[in-house]
Amino acid sequence: MAAVRIRGKRERAAKRGPAAAAYVLEQQVGFLLRCAHQRASEMFKAVMGDFGITPRQFAALAKLDDLGSVSQNQLGRLTAMDPATISGVIARLSARGYVRQSSDPRDGRLRALGLTAAGEQAITAMKGVAAEVSERTLEPLSNAEADAFFKALCKIGATSCLPPQSSRN
Amino acid sequence: MAAVRIRGKRERAAKRGPAAAAYVLEQQVGFLLRCAHQRASEMFKAVMGDFGITPRQFAALAKLDDLGSVSQNQLGRLTAMDPATISGVIARLSARGYVRQSSDPRDGRLRALGLTAAGEQAITAMKGVAAEVSERTLEPLSNAEADAFFKALCKIGATSCLPPQSSRN
DNA sequence: GGGGGATTGTTCGTATACTAACAAGAACAG
DNA sequence: CTGTTCTTGTTAGTATACGAACAATCCCCC
Numbered sequence: 001m002a003a004v005r006i007r008g009k010r011e012r013a014a015k016r017g018p019a020a021a022a023y024v025l026e027q028q029v030g031f032l033l034r035c036a037h038q039r040a041s042e043m044f045k046a047v048m049g050d051f052g053i054t055p056r057q058f059a060a061l062a063k064l065d066d067l068g069s070v071s072q073n074q075l076g077r078l079t080a081m082d083p084a085t086i087s088g089v090i091a092r093l094s095a096r097g098y099v100r101q102s103s104d105p106r107d108g109r110l111r112a113l114g115l116t117a118a119g120e121q122a123i124t125a126m127k128g129v130a131a132e133v134s135e136r137t138l139e140p141l142s143n144a145e146a147d148a149f150f151k152a153l154c155k156i157g158a159t160s161c162l163p164p165q166s167s168r169n
Numbered sequence: 170m171a172a173v174r175i176r177g178k179r180e181r182a183a184k185r186g187p188a189a190a191a192y193v194l195e196q197q198v199g200f201l202l203r204c205a206h207q208r209a210s211e212m213f214k215a216v217m218g219d220f221g222i223t224p225r226q227f228a229a230l231a232k233l234d235d236l237g238s239v240s241q242n243q244l245g246r247l248t249a250m251d252p253a254t255i256s257g258v259i260a261r262l263s264a265r266g267y268v269r270q271s272s273d274p275r276d277g278r279l280r281a282l283g284l285t286a287a288g289e290q291a292i293t294a295m296k297g298v299a300a301e302v303s304e305r306t307l308e309p310l311s312n313a314e315a316d317a318f319f320k321a322l323c324k325i326g327a328t329s330c331l332p333p334q335s336s337r338n
Numbered sequence: 339g340g341g342g343g344a345t346t347g348t349t350c351g352t353a354t355a356c357t358a359a360c361a362a363g364a365a366c367a368g
Numbered sequence: 369c370t371g372t373t374c375t376t377g378t379t380a381g382t383a384t385a386c387g388a389a390c391a392a393t394c395c396c397c398c
Binding site: 027079150156 | 203204207212296322323324325
């Protein structure tokens with residue numbers, strides 16, 4: 001029954017023809033998303049390379065800078081990372097002296113995170129050029145295309161990891 | 170100097186205002202692409218879970234099925250994977266009995282890859298439902314939005330990993 | 339007020355990614 | 369031929385992702 005809705009929804013997936021060979025990898029959204037994401041990571045490295053930081057580590061620092069102090073799990077949710085993943089990211093940022101961990105007196109389970117002076121300084125410098133990553137990534141698109149792309153991306157991805165996001169601007 | 174073109178290109182990144190705090194993580198394309206990609210991977214797992222296969226392994230099998238036989242590096246390029254990455258993917262697919270490797274008499278460096286009978290059978294069954302992954306991922310978008318999104322994704326990602334793709338359908 | 343259930347973090351294991359350093363083979367210039 | 373260069377594939381090391389199993393807490397309800 002799902003097939004019905006599917007067939008009706010987008011003719012790109014039409015594959016009732018002669019050979020069922022109508023499946024084209026390069027036309028699958030997941031595949032294209034992976035390529036685009038890899039591309040964006042390249043841009044990140046090109047622009048932020050000097051800081052020797054990864055996109056996820058940057059995301060964690062940026063969010064910590066915004067919020068001042070949060071628990072590890074909370075930060076993970078805000079940056080779309082697993083508890084297991086954020087754990088590793090924070091460990092590396094701590095080892096690097098950018099993040100400080102303390103325990104919450106109210107709740108023994110929490111690890112209250114915050115930026116160190118070095119961390120604040122670093123993220124401030126990084127934020128200064130970080131916007132260029134988005135610019136470069138969106139370069140092949142016109143302004144209108146970029147806006148539409150941006151909105152579509154929010155609809156697809158925001159469902160899972162982000163808190164309801166008011167479309168700023 | 171780059172800043173000039175950048176500032177002119179999209180006002181979203183305008184951040185000359187009072188506080189330079191105008192940087193919002195959730196508005197960065199790279200971040201949103203990561204979220205969307207994670208979302209698409211979820212969909213893949215939801216739809217293809219029964220086959221116990223990952224998106225990349227599926228991509229490799231699908232391409233092998235299309236081409237019949239290619240070298241490992243070639244397959245990696247076509248599926249947007251590093252030599253190091255495709256190496257591991259093929260190793261796992263071989264261990265599973267889906268892929269067969271032989272050496273090319275003309276060129277001793279190449280590892281000619283091909284599907285085994287089990288591999289062919291598996292990928293055929295998988296292709297039957299794989300289209301649903303894209304459908305589900307694009308569900309939050311209207312047809313028009315999905316088309317625009319698709320085109321934008323191609324422009325952004327295709328530059329790096331895909332051979333010039335004629336959008337035949 | 340104590341126990342069951344939910345939350346927070348950690349650890350383990352597997353699968354990507356990508357860099358760097360290498361070994362082999364092929365291509366090609368001279 | 370021979371040396372240089374390019375391509376292919378491997379291996380080692382680092383950083384994500386994510387499922388699963390766990391210990392420590394916390395919270396809420398009977």
